[in-house]
Amino acid sequence: MIENIFTTPLYYDITDGEKLKNIQSEISNCIDKIKIDYNDDWGKTHQLSSLSDNVIDQYNLSHLKNHIDEHFHKYLDGIFYPGKRQYRMESWIAVFNPNDYGHQHDHGNADISGVYYYKSSINDGDIVFYNPTVQADISTVFMGSTWKHKPEAGKMLMFPGYVRHEVQRNQTNDVRISLSWNIFINK
Numbered sequence: 001m002i003e004n005i006f007t008t009p010l011y012y013d014i015t016d017g018e019k020l021k022n023i024q025s026e027i028s029n030c031i032d033k034i035k036i037d038y039n040d041d042w043g044k045t046h047q048l049s050s051l052s053d054n055v056i057d058q059y060n061l062s063h064l065k066n067h068i069d070e071h072f073h074k075y076l077d078g079i080f081y082p083g084k085r086q087y088r089m090e091s092w093i094a095v096f097n098p099n100d101y102g103h104q105h106d107h108g109n110a111d112i113s114g115v116y117y118y119k120s121s122i123n124d125g126d127i128v129f130y131n132p133t134v135q136a137d138i139s140t141v142f143m144g145s146t147w148k149h150k151p152e153a154g155k156m157l158m159f160p161g162y163v164r165h166e167v168q169r170n171q172t173n174d175v176r177i178s179l180s181w182n183i184f185i186n187k
Contacts (some may be wrong), residue, residue: 011075011158022063030059047095087088091181100168110182120151121174128156130164
C-alpha cells in the first residue's frame, strides 16, 4: 500500500505466512553473530551494527533481500518511476533497549530508505516522519507536520531518503530490533 504523506510516498507492507517465517528465521540465525553497540558520537540513543557493513549481503539474508527487492519494484510502480531499476544497497541492524530512541535524522543522498521490524511489542517506540516541505502546504493543513507508524514484527516501510524521521523513546521493558537499509538507484 502507498500512503501519500506530505505529498511524499511512504510504502508499507506487513509480511505474514511462510514468507514471514523464512525472513524471521534467517535473521534469528545471524543476529547473535553481528556486533551491535552504541555509537560513541551519538551517546546512548540506540545500538547499531556497523554502518559500513551490508548485513543483508554479509549474512546472506536472501529471503529478506528478495522481499525488499519485490517491494522496491512495487514502490517504484506505485510512484510511476520511469527510470532504471538496478541499485546497490547498504543495510544495518538497530536495537532499541528500554529508554533508547532514535534522534531526528535523514539518510542523505539515499534514493529510498527502509526498515523491517524483526522484533517489536508494537508499543516500543513509533517511527515519526516529518513533513519535508519547507513552507506550509495543503498537506500540513489536513495532516499536520508529522506522521507516525507503529512498529510491528514483519512490517516493512520504504520512503525517500531525504525524509527526516526519528524513533520515539522505547518506554517498555521490551527490546525492539529492526533492520534498516538505504537503496541507491544506478543512474
